Amino acid sequence: MKARVHIMLKTGVLDPQGEAVRHALGSLGFDGVEAVRQGKVIELDLADGTKEAAINDMCERLLANTVIESYRVEIL
Template identity: 80%
Template sequence: MKARVHVMLKNGVLDPQGEAVRHALGSLGFDGVESVRQGKVIELELAETDAAKAEESVKAMCEKLLANTVIESYAVELD
């Protein structure tokens, strides 16, 4: 089973990478971009076949390692 984790900074947390991308887009002539938030996607290939167990396991991975839950939020997708 494949799991995909989307990790983003929480609202209100300064995103310097997103701001740099927004500025660069403006410099390239892409006007009207008011805000950019940059995140990351982590793909995991799991041996688990039970979706509920897989989701529980991936959430535990996020809480312990994959996301800094103080400043980041995450969402889990299973395929």
């Protein structure tokens, strides 16, 4: 089975990487880019029958820094 984990900085947490992208897009002449947030996607190839609870556990313990990041698990 496959799962995809989306990890984004929580709202209100400063995102300097996204801000750099926004600025660079402006410099390239793309108008109307109001805000940019950058996050991570992690695609996992898991043994069949892995429970969603185990994936959440992976996120809590390793994949996401839950102090500043939120995550969303999608089973494919």
